[in-house]
Amino acid sequence: MDLDLMINSFPKLLNATLITLKLLSLSLIFGLILGLFFAILRLNKNIFLSRFSYLYSYVFRGTPLLVQIFIIYFGLGQLEFLRSSFLWVVLKEPYWCAIIAFSLNTGAYTSEILRSAFETINKNFIEAGDSLGISKKIIFYKIQIPIAIRQSLPAYGNEIILMLKGTSLASTVTLMDLTGVAKYIISTTFKPIEVFIVAGGIYLFMTFVIHNFIKYLEKKYSY
C-alpha cells in the first residue's frame, strides 16, 4: 500500500470529479426532457409516432453506450454537411459529444420508466378530474405528471446511478473525468489498487448520496 500516492492523487481525482458531475447533471437534464417527450409520443394513439418512439428506445437500450459515443464522436465528423454546418461547433468538442450520447442514452431509459409510470396511473384519478370538469391539459400537468414522477422515483434513482457509472465512458473520448484521471495515474505509477480504492471510494460516495437523496424524496412524496 502506497499511502502517499493515495493522498497525492486525492485532490487530482476530486478535481476530475467536477467534470464527472457536470457531465452527469447536464445529461440528466437533457435526458429527462427527451424521456418525457418520447414517453408522451409512445402513448400517442398515432401508431407511426408511438412506433418511432419505441424504435428510439429499443435501439439505444439494445446497444452499448460505448458504441453510441463512438458513432457520435468519430462517426458524425465524417459527414460533410455536418462539418460545414453550425452544428460542427458543438460536434467537434468531445465534451458535447459525450453529453449528446449520454442524454440520448438516458433519454431512452427514462422514456421507458415514465411510460410505465403513466400506464400504471389509476384511471379513477383521471375520471375524477374529468367529472369535476377540469380540462384535459390541467389533468395532465396537475394530476398525471406529479403521480407519474412519484411512481417512477425508485426506477429513476437507479437510472441516475447507472448514468453516473456511464459517464466513466467519457474517458474513452479523451475527456479527463474521474475515470480518465484514475486511468492516467494508474498507467503512470502502475499502482492500480491504491488508485482504485480512492477513485472507487469517490464513486461510491456519490452513489450513496444519490441513493439516499432519492429515498428521502420517495418518503417526502409518498401518499
Place this chain on the structure above:
Amino acid sequence: MDLLAFGNTGWGDELFFATLMTVAVSITAMIIGFCFALIFTPLKLSKNKFLHFIGNSYTTIVRGVPELLVIYLLFFGGSGAVMYVASIFGYNEYIEINAFLTGSLAIGIISGAYSTEVFRGALQSIDKGQFEASKVLGLKKPFYFFKIIMPQMLRLSIPNLSNVWQITLKDTSLISVTGLVEIMRQSYIAAGSTRDPLFFYSFAAVLYLLLTYLSMQLINKLETKYRRGY
C-alpha cells in the same frame, strides 16, 4: 458493401469472428458471474453479521463503481498480482495474462453482483411454507435445497437474469480497451484503417442489436417452457 466482403478484401470475416468472441466472452462472464453469485447469495442472506457484511460489500461496491474502473483494476493489477505470486515460487520473468481471461473475469465479477441480487430476490420471494414443509418432512438440508428450493428459485429468476444477460452482453464492449478483439475492437481497427468510422461503428451497433434481439427470443422461449403449470 465491399467493406464487409469476406476474405482479404473486406472486414466481413473479421467482424464475424469478433462477434463470436463477444458471445464467448459474454457466456464465460455469465458463468463466472453465476459462480460468484452462488458464493455471495448465501453470504448476503446469512444471519451472521460479518458474513452478511462481506456479501453486502461485494454487491454495493461492484454496482456502485463504473465498470471501466473494475476493468482497469484487473487489467493493470492482474498481471502484477500473478507476477507477485510467481516471484514467491522463484519465477521472475514478465508474465502477461490472457486478455480473454482478464476480460471475462472483470465482466464476470460485475455480472455476478447483479446475479447475486437477482437470486437473493428470488429466494426471498419463495413461500416460507416450502421451507417449513421440507423441514417437517424431515428432508436433509442439501437435499431440500437442491431439489425443492433451487428449481423454484431458478424459475423465479429467469426474467431478471435475462436483464443481467443484456447488461453483461453490452458490458463486454468495454473490454475492447484492453485490446481483446471483440466487436468494438474490430470496428475500431477497421474504422482506423479504412477511415470510415461512421459505417463500422453503426455496423457494430447493428451487430449488438442483433445479439440482444436473438437472445431475447431465446430467453422468451425458455421462460414459457419453465412457466408451464403456473
